[in-house]
Amino acid sequence: MRKLLFESLVRAPLTEPVLRPDAAMDELGVAIDTAARRRLGRSLSIRAVDAGSCNGCELEIHALNNAFYDIERFGIRFVASPRHADVLLVTGPVTRNMREALQRTYDATPDPKWVVSVGKCGRDGGCFAGSYAVVGGVSEVVPVDLHIPGCPPPPIDILKGLLALMEHTSMRTDTR
Amino acid sequence: MPTLTDLLRDGQLVRHHRPCQRVIVEPAVWSAAAQGLSEGSWTLLGLWGEASAVHMALLDEPVGAIGIISLEGLEGSYPSVAGHHAPASRPERAIHDLFGLEAKDRPDSRPWLDHGRWYLRFPMGARVGPEPKAAPYKFLLAEGEGLHQIPVGPVHAGIIEPGHFRFTANGETVVRLEERLGYVHKGIEALMAGATLDRAAQLAGRTSGDSAVAYAYAFSRAVEAAAQLDIPPRAVWLRALMAELERLANHLGDIGAICNDAAFSLMHAHCGVLRERVLRTADVAFGHRLMRDCIVPGGVVGDLNPEAASALRGLIAEIRQKFPPLIELYDNTASLQDRTVGTGTLKPQLARQYGAGGYVGRASGRAFDARQALRYPPYDSLTFEVPVLNEGDVNARVWIRIREVEQSLALVEQILDQLPDGPVRNEVPDLNEPREGLALVEGFRGDVLVWLRLAETGKIDRCHPRDPSWFQWPLLEAAIEGNIVADFPLCNKSFNCSYSGHDL
DSSP states (O other): OOOHHHHHHSOOOOOOOOOOTTTTTTOOOOOOHHHHHHHHOOOOOEEEEEOOOOOOHHHHHHHTTTTTOOGGGGGGEEEEEEOOOOOEEEESSSEEETHHHHHHHHSSSSSSOEEEEEEOOOOOOOOGGOOTTTSGGGGGSOOOOOOOSSSSHHHHHHHHHHHHHHHHHHHHHOOO | OOOOHHHHHHEEEEETTSEEEEEEEOHHHHHHHHHHHTTTTTTEEEEEEETTTEEEEETTTTEEEEEEEESSOOOSSEEOSTTTTGGHHHHHHHHHHHHHOOEEOSSOOSSSSSSSSSSSTTTTSSSSSSOOOOOOOOOOOOOOOTTEEEEEEEEOSOOOOOOOOEEETTTEEEEEEEOOOOTTTOOOOHHHTTTHHHHHHHHHTTTTGGGOOOOOHHHHHHHHHHHHHOHHHHHHHHHHHHHHHHHHHHHHEEEEEEHHHHHHHHHHHHHHHHHHHEEEEEEHHEEEEEETEEEEEESSSSSSTTTTTHHHHHHHHHHHHHHHHHHHHHHHHHHHHHTTTTOOOHHHHHHHHHHHOHHHTTTTOOOOOOOHTTOOTGGOOOOOOOOOOOOOOOOHHHHHHHHHHHHHHHHHHHHHHHOOOOBOOOOOOSSSEEEEEEEEEESSSSSEEEEEEEEEEESEEEEEEEEEEGGGGHHHHHTTTSSSSGHHHHHHHHHOOOHHHHHO
């Protein structure tokens, strides 16, 4: 193990350079007040909720933690409880069987809070829309602030979306 | 002891079912088949319903033969299989929830997929029922002094799929675990009924996100079996290439994640890098990190990108160089071994009874691997071994994955060496009569089964994708018994069952 650790010390990092978030990230409508912004600083705690996804989006959200994307360098981290979260990252078409769990997770998240939906299914139910077992997109159940499209979106797109969320909130603060 | 062939002889053969036989039987033969299951004469591969029919796929393991027996023209009920053979219990509960068909005298009559939240009952049944009143779910009891319950989920602490686990613990020791699943039920089978092949292939590829290739592969092979369609040789090989890349990515991710659940994050970090390399190479080769929608009935969507061969060889070289030190690290870290050795032991007898596939079965002495047992092309021309262990603990499931990573690396190399030239896709011909097909494909988690009936219009009449998790989830309940609650994430990750693939 020692050898592996020493090697890691001298090897160049794998981490991707810092990204410029896409200004054109669609559905970016974030409402945030100065006080909240000040309280959050430049850190975001995220609680991931699978509300019915096929697990594809989860795999790519997981990848954000690997050495290439290293999401924690941006002050973004995944937390184990909605009570610790600023952002709910919701995937999947919301199934009828998960609807209440999603609503209760949202209710358990303290204000100020934002909801980011991930993937085509998160927007409108995707290819599962119209099923007896599916409610539809995330916004059918809880208000959505940002949508990150893709099936599933590659980690770099999810990262860009989350950075856009942070950038946008700080921009709003600057102009006030 | 009767053989599967004897059993199938007692029924009325269904025309146009390929590649194996499907026969319509009398209830007595159905019950005899269930009895045969309980005696271990054959293995249950799947049990699924239609509005007024039930089907049971059986595997004769020593011969590698598959047969389907069906009861048709049912009026609301059929003889229970679970009464003889416990692994059929959850499929029977699902059949009841979806079709309203009751297995007479089934041991567990609680609902399974239906949580009382759809606006209707029996969505695929002959008579769709009115909205039911949601009744509280009755968990099984465990009684004794000092026992307490720990409810977990459906929303879990990690970035994973939703499901509910009800632990009954005595202090730290788990006395009983009961799973409650169905939270991500999306109604995939109902969406597939009447769908075009394109749409159904899209749905199949989204049944379980980590097995996008395996599902598209099994679905396409089932369509091709039904339509008696041969696909170009190059497509046959490209499919296997994708399947092995998917296996590599998932196994590498799992090995790291299991160690992470034993609080050993160094393995997780290094395995995560290798997994990402596989996904990026898949993106270079096929244009999608998870290779989604790449396999379709008739072949594959596109040929390899020009730079793919060198990227793939580079990937193999990198994993060959970086993986062995990680294996050594796993093997030589006592604190990690302390967590994985002897934890979550699954007895070989149970793995055999449930017909558990994948690393769950192979770590507990069940050597079945669809690639080897059925030798579907191109695996009939490839050389590989199927690793098997008997210990059945978390450690054994890690080692099976390690050995399978090595095998997959060799397979990718062999495929690159032998990849034939030519076109990659044939058109699916028009059908003028209903056709049925079945396919079994080895995904990273185990054998994925797809059975379907094509209507004469060429659309899907009925399609049932069966995830290997159906016969692995119940075993997790057995494996965790007597372990401490804190080892549950470790055991769960070592099984890594699919929620979405199971819930459909």
